[in-house]
Amino acid sequence: MKALIFAAGKGTRMQPLTAHTPKPLLSAGGRRLIDWQLQRLAAAGVDEVVINTSWLAEQFPAVLGERRGGLRLHYSAEGTEPLETGGGLLLALPLLGAAPFLAVNGDVYCDMDLSTLKLDAGDLAALALVANPAHHPRGDFHLRDGRLLDESIATGAPRLTFAGIGLYRPELLQGWRSIIGDEPGARQNPPCFKLAPLLYAAARAGRAAGLLHRGRWTDVGTPQRLAELDAELSGAA
Numbered sequence: 001m002k003a004l005i006f007a008a009g010k011g012t013r014m015q016p017l018t019a020h021t022p023k024p025l026l027s028a029g030g031r032r033l034i035d036w037q038l039q040r041l042a043a044a045g046v047d048e049v050v051i052n053t054s055w056l057a058e059q060f061p062a063v064l065g066e067r068r069g070g071l072r073l074h075y076s077a078e079g080t081e082p083l084e085t086g087g088g089l090l091l092a093l094p095l096l097g098a099a100p101f102l103a104v105n106g107d108v109y110c111d112m113d114l115s116t117l118k119l120d121a122g123d124l125a126a127l128a129l130v131a132n133p134a135h136h137p138r139g140d141f142h143l144r145d146g147r148l149l150d151e152s153i154a155t156g157a158p159r160l161t162f163a164g165i166g167l168y169r170p171e172l173l174q175g176w177r178s179i180i181g182d183e184p185g186a187r188q189n190p191p192c193f194k195l196a197p198l199l200y201a202a203a204r205a206g207r208a209a210g211l212l213h214r215g216r217w218t219d220v221g222t223p224q225r226l227a228e229l230d231a232e233l234s235g236a237a
Contacts, residue, residue, distance in 0.1 A: 002099070004102070005105075006085055007022060008054035008078050009023065009054070018055075028226060033107070048074065049072070049074070054080065081192070086180070086198060087185065100170075109218045109233075112213045117167040123208060124202040125166055125168050127209070127211070128164075131214075136219075141199075142157040146211065149203060160210075164219070166199075179197050
């Protein structure tokens with residue numbers, strides 16, 4: 001099985017820590033964030049990982065190499081400007097192949113067993129969801145009986161936060177232009193666009209599953225959250 005780690009972002013909210021180090025290469029609990037993710041992916045049966053890169057891209061192969069913890073690593077270079085999650089995924093598809101694959105944001109820490117994400121027949125995506133954190137109180141998706149719901153039928157279903165972890169079929173990207181529309185980034189070559197509109201479209205079509213994770217999860221988006229995670233993982237919290 002293959003997986004993608006989104007690692008191309010500039011980490012502007014993490015400045016000055018990311019001025020010279022990409023966010024996924026920052027450390028918490030004595031290990032780089034990306035190493036925690038690689039460990040979880042390997043435990044889920046992944047054997048090849050694609051890492052998309054842009055900001056300080058040269059550091060990733062220099063630090064991680066081509067093999068790490070039994071995983072074979074590939075790099076999808078996006079150039080000097082990141083392509084957002086959708087554009088980055090589209091560019092990486094040739095490396096990911098035709099089978100379903102896992103994808104993980106490079107700036108999250110999560111203790112979830114990633115093998116518990118499952119795709120039903122016809123599903124394009126299965127997303128890990130978490131309780132809404134203080135910095136994102138409105139959440140992202142409604143969930144009922146393991147299915148992501150369109151807003152029009154979501155009455156009474158809780159709205160939860162996307163954990164930045166998903167299991168996808170490559171077909172999720174089919175017809176992406178009709179969903180994204182005529183946004184400026186869509187006219188670039190390679191295109192730049194967010195993945196979220198495609199996930200909402202899959203939910204509206206009844207082709208997206210969801211799984212609530214009740215364990216540890218952190219969106220490592222600020223220096224304070226990184227320090228808090230480091231203290232927690234180091235046993236000092």
